[in-house]
Amino acid sequence: MTSTGQEGESACAITDVVKKAPPKVFNLKIVGESMEGSKISASATVTGGTEGSSRVQWYKASSSEFKNEHELEALTPSRVSKTFRIPLGAVGYYIVAKFTPVAPDGEVGEPAYATSDGLVETLPPSLNFLTVTGEFSEGQILTASYGYIGGHEGNSLYSWHLHEAEDDEGTPLSEATGLLQYCVTKEAVGKFVSFKCTPVRDDDIVGEARSFIGKDRVTPGMPTLLSLEVTGDAIEGTTMFASKRYWGGEEGDTMFRWILTNSDGTEKEIEGATSSSYTLKCNDIGFYISVLCKPVRNDGVDGSLVSTEAIGPIIPGPPTCQSLELAGSMVEGGRLTFHAVYTGGLRGSCIQEWFRLHDDGHKDKLTADECLDLDLADIDCRIELMYTPVREDGVHGLPRSVTSDTILPGEPKGVNLILPECFEDNEISPIKTYFGGKEGTGKYTWFRNKEKLDNLEFDLVAESSEVVGETLKYKPSLNDVSSYLILYWVPTRRDGKVGDPLMAISDDPVMAAFPSVSDVHLEQKSSDVYCGLGIYYGGYEGLSLYRWYRESSDGTRLHIDGADSVTYEVTDADYSCRLLFILLFVQMG
Template sequence: MGNDRVTPGNPTVLSLELNGEAIEGTTMVANRRYWGGEEGDTVFRWVLTSSDGTWNEIEGATSSSYSLKCDDIGFYVSVSCEPVRIDGVHGSLVTTEAIGPIIPGPPACRSLELAGSMLEGGRLTSHAEYTGGVKGNCIQQWFRSHDDGSKDELIADECLDLVLADVDCRIEVIFTPVREDGVQGSPKSVSSDTILPGEPKGVSLVIPECFEDNEISPIKAYFGGKEGTGKYTWFRTTEKLDNLEPELVASCSEVVGETLLYKPSLVDVGFYLILCWVPTRCDGKTGDPLMAITDNPVMAAFPSVLDVNLKKTSSDLYSGVGIYYGGYEGSSLHKWYRESSDGTRICIDGAASSTYEVADADYSCHLLFGYTPVRSDGVIGEEKFSEPSDIIFPEQLKIETLSFKGNQVERETLAVVEQIPRNETQEHIWGNYKKEIKYQWFASNGSGVDLSFEPLATECSRSYRVRFEDIGRCLKCECIAIDVFGRSSESVSAVTSPILPGIPKIEKLEIEGRGFHTNLYAVRGIYSGGKEGKSKIQWLRSMVGSPDLISIPGETGRMYEANVDDVGYRLVAIYTPVREDGVEGRPVSASTEPIAVEPEIYKEVKQKLDDGSVKFEVFCVTRTEHPKRHK
């Protein structure tokens, strides 16, 4: 054999077949038989031919297979193959018969993907590759899938912005291909990984207008998973800071609170408030601090006053009080009012302080205290009134002591004397408001240490004349003073020592009788001075015009029978009162008119004398015999 080398034949396509159905979505494959040495990069050209014979080479389709697309529908497809040997030698071009026309395939989703950041705040975008004729209104559904298998349908188109609710869930997209003629293909779904929370962040922080004692609720927006318990720090500063760097704020401000909510107090009025918020996720991870400052200083509340009332601090002094509220108090206004029984209320001139001294015009009226709050900047609030006081009365009349004036002896008149307190108030009240003083006298039932008294019903005056029955008893007088308002003072009483009998005395002494020499005369008088003893009586005769008295022997009784010896004389009785203990009083006398002859006897005697005949009857009385008449 020779040493000649065998050379390859010309590259030739012995046979070329186009396999596949002319349906959109089908992958057409060009099967060939090659001859001519080792095959190199054989060239394929895919051609679409229209029904009118116009053809176009499909750009980029240079491999042995080609997937029919939507745009190919209605065309015929064919493939040309130009064999190429490994050394680059090209062979003759071979072309298959055109297959077609290409018809639409069933609607389908060849691929479905989710792209984007699977983190809270991120955006997911779905990418679906549709096949199956002209794409109609395909259905794309978004779902939030929970660990327990439940799902929440979401509203989105091709994009979904991930929110807090998506954290720890998966996002699922179900794509249902729909051709323009309404035919639906099989749905295809894809799920994301578990959505992770975002980094904790304070999105916004706003402090609303601040007022004294109104709780502040900051307006804040948080991002970054489920919010945990953040850290809050309130600062108070005199100036509004433009630079809210934490270090700067901490150096020139005062910390006043460490909770989300804060209620400004009086000390915050006029200051700016700063809130520092450290956003915190539920797992404890913190974000960067966010700070906010009020637009204006804390405003004082509108001035008002609570619990207005008045207190009686002494008998004639009242004090008005109230609790001021609303910033710092300025020169608040105080007024006092006088309210009469018919409800008429009068402002008292000159009463403009928190204390008030009662005047005479206030008696029988109520007092009210009026408090008008005034803030330090001059803002005036509403006047508030206290409840009316009790009816104003002067201090009650007082009697310090009660004493007796006069001797505590029978027949004497006792008078009580009131001693009032020696002070200006009582002297004023007694001088202007005393209506009357009432008295009541009592007499004891006996004597001793424990005395009991019975009232003397008719004895209700200042004075009392001591009677015979009072001897040995104690007398008591009770006294009360009543003012013009009908109020009574405390009762004051005084008790006498046991009443002593008076000096024996006879009063209204007189002699009773007809005034003739045959009459019986009796001495009558009123005795006083204890119990009467053996008082002395002496009968006498007195000549008219003469001071001399002629004692009538033996005539010492209360009765005296006149006789002819008394004719022309006045009868005189001297009565010396004697008390049972022997004490004598001053003698008292009484006398008659001159005694006259009995008119009948005078007439008879005169008749006898005129007739010249007289008959005498004489009675002789011996010691041992009865009287005998002699003619």
């Protein structure tokens, strides 16, 4: 068209199809701190595409000046994520981000590169996490794991601890020091377990320690028998032992049951055999023996029942006296018996022998009875019992002996006291029996009483009677005739110890001696008066008779009538005769 408005003939030109510009990156930069373990990101403006579809790959470089990709060391593959946590291997290097723009249709643009402002610095050694896995129960294995940051790790320190309470310092477990695993032991039951880790860098720089403590106390394991066996020979009299290894917390009253099995397989439980040992008895001969055991924890929880193989058959042992004990009082007058525990088949006629042992070493055989009554001869000696076990078939075992303590004297006492018949001028020796060691000098008191007392209490006797003697023997006098004699005896041992006193009274009063006369003679009082004299004996004199006789030269005697007194006056009829005086004493009735 001209300036005047005249149109000319039109013409046109056509270009190729306009294409969309490829995606391109502007303003690429690395956002974040260049520090080991830090999270950084790549930030950029993308044209011709979207940031979300674009990809980033991270590298490390020795120089801040980017020349080409071949000088870079890849840290990650290319990925959509724009963030990256700086690894330990990047310490001392520059971080390079390769940002590749990508259009929604997948078209890829030219990558752009950004380099960190400075070298990646290392952190002080530290832990970014710490945990313990596993069951906090006896016998279980606990495993500790942690995350270390702060350069290259050196020999970090590990330790396990037991705690009575969650907030106490705890006691180290030396057997688990330096290990990441700990097998929970019995000593940990009821306590808290903790793991402590102290990070150490390879240049020996030590970081701050961290601890992990279980939230629950360690529980005991299920009570279990790790092993069970019966030891001992299957011989009567042998003690069998159930040897076991228990596991599962503190052991409580673990149950034992001993079982006898006969040849046909029939089993029976031994009544009362509930401990870990059992001594084979005569009744067990011919059987097989085994033990059942159920582990029991101290809180009452029990485990599975375990049994052993039966061993046997049980055979008789040699006749043996397993134990021998004396029984009874080791005092004069006591009776000694014995208790012997026999094993070795059926018991036969066992032999027991009693001996008296003297201080000088010699001994006296006493008896073969089953008991021994101690007497005076045993005092200050010891008694030995020799016991020889004998089986029913006559086989003898080894003898066994037991010796008593020194036999002591019994308490002094009077066993009995009797007074024999009492006669004037006949010495009385009381019949008495003493017991209680060797007798010493006792105390004796003789009393005289006109009455026969029924109550022989000392105070009563002393008050109503007259003391007449103080020796063991006593000779009644004329004054005692027709009276009763009483003896008071205090038995006394040789060492001076006294017993309870005894008293005895004669059954009858003292009897007078048979009347008699002696020394009969005449005494001339004057020239024609004679007196007949004599000595009377035999109790109290009664009305004695006097007789005078005239004797002629041829021997004829003639009683003089009226001459019946003790004196006689001579008459004419008496001349050339001899006078005879006869005295007839009469005892007072």
